[in-house]
Amino acid sequence: MPKKIVVRTGPKKEKFIPLEDEIISEEVVVPEEEESLQLLGQQISEARITKNLSLESVSGHLHIPVNTLQSIEDGCKGNVLPQVFLRGLVRSYCLFLELENTGIIEKTDRLLKSDVENEPLNLKSLRPVYENRESKPIGIILTFLVLIVGGFFVYSFYFLETPISFNGDNKTLTKPLVVEVETIIEPVQKSTPAIQESVSPAEPSPEIPEVSTEITLVEKQKTENTQTIQPIALQNTVEPLVLEVEASEDTWISIAVDKKETKDVRLDADKIQQWEAKKQYLLTLGNTHAVRVLLNGREIETNRVNQLLTDWVIDASLLP
Structure with a gap:
């Protein structure tokens, strides 16, 4: 009799089938098209053309040269302006074309800033601040002479122009003057009648009216001069x-x-x-x-x- 072979099998393992909600969708990352200043400038140019605007009309409204607007639409090629001013001009151009919601302003700012960061820095070797220089005798002599001349001028200005007091000289001169007066007084007392006689005929002075006439003539000449000067001044003021x-x-x-x-x-x-x-x-x-x-x-x-x-x-x- 053939033997019966009994094969024992364990419990069957069920395959795990995930639900549709549990399936993790693998997103395929598609690299975005690399944007450049040329492409952004082309978008700005297309927006201007759709609004039926010319570069000259935009330049008249924004007061920006036509060459600068053309360089912005060409991708900022051959532009000599600094990047800070260029970003401001691009912003005002996009706001005029109502492109503030398209993201062109932020993209151009980012690209222009990246260009500035990639530029090599021009570092020049700095000269030393302090330099050892030998003292020159000519400079020392000139400074010395300038100090002497300046001191002389200051001294002459503040001290030589002050009035000199003669108090000491007056004290020394009073004594001899008193002596001279004493000697002169005696002969004057003796000759008083002679002096009175000489003075009495001199009382009528005929020269006094002559002086008065001269004074009147001078006054007349002054009045005539003033009268001649006044019409001249009036003529000068009456200019048209x-x-x-x-x-x-x-x-x-x-x-x-x-x-x-x-x-x-x-x-x-x-x-x-x-x-x-x-x-x-x-x-x-x-x-x-x-x-x-x-x-x-x-x-x-x-x-x-x-x-x-x-x-x-x-x-x-x-x-x-």
Whole structure:
């Protein structure tokens, strides 16, 4: 009889099948397209073209040269401006084209900063601060002479110009003067009648009226000179007044010459209007910040606190 072979098998192991939610999806990392300044500039150029704008019109609005705008669209090639100013110009250009939400501004900033970091630093060898120099005798002599001359000038200025007191000299001179007076007094007392006789005929002095006449003549000459000087001064002050008004932009003014009829005048930009008068002007300015006023070729300061200046009297008193 053949033997029966009994094969014992253990419990079957079930295969673990994960659920769909538990399956970990492996994300395939696709490298993004490397962005460069040329590609960002092309996007800026396309945005400008879609808005039907030319480089000249953008330059007129932003006050940026056309060459700089063209270099930004070409990827900042051949640009001489520093990176700080260039980033600011790119930012203002993108804000004008309403590209602030596209991320172009941040990308260009990052790329321009990376270019600056990659540039090699120009380190120059520094010279030593202190240098050993031999003392020169000529310099020492010159400094010594300068000190001597300066001290002499200071001494002469502060000490030699002070008044000298003569108190000591007066003390020494008083004694001999007293002696001379004593000797002179005696002969004077003896000759008093002779002196009186000599003085009595000299009382009528005919020369006194001559002096008075000379004084009157001098006074007349002075008055004549003053009378001749006054009309000359008046003639000099009666020079005609010339008023010039220049405007940096279009504005208006109203002017009255020598208290005559007031006229409204429109001033064009960078043009000068001129009026002549004998006495004065009455001026009203519409925009004081854009007007420059000249009287006889000299500029007059205007009150620029308010934009409107009314009834401003301009005459010869404003001249120096």
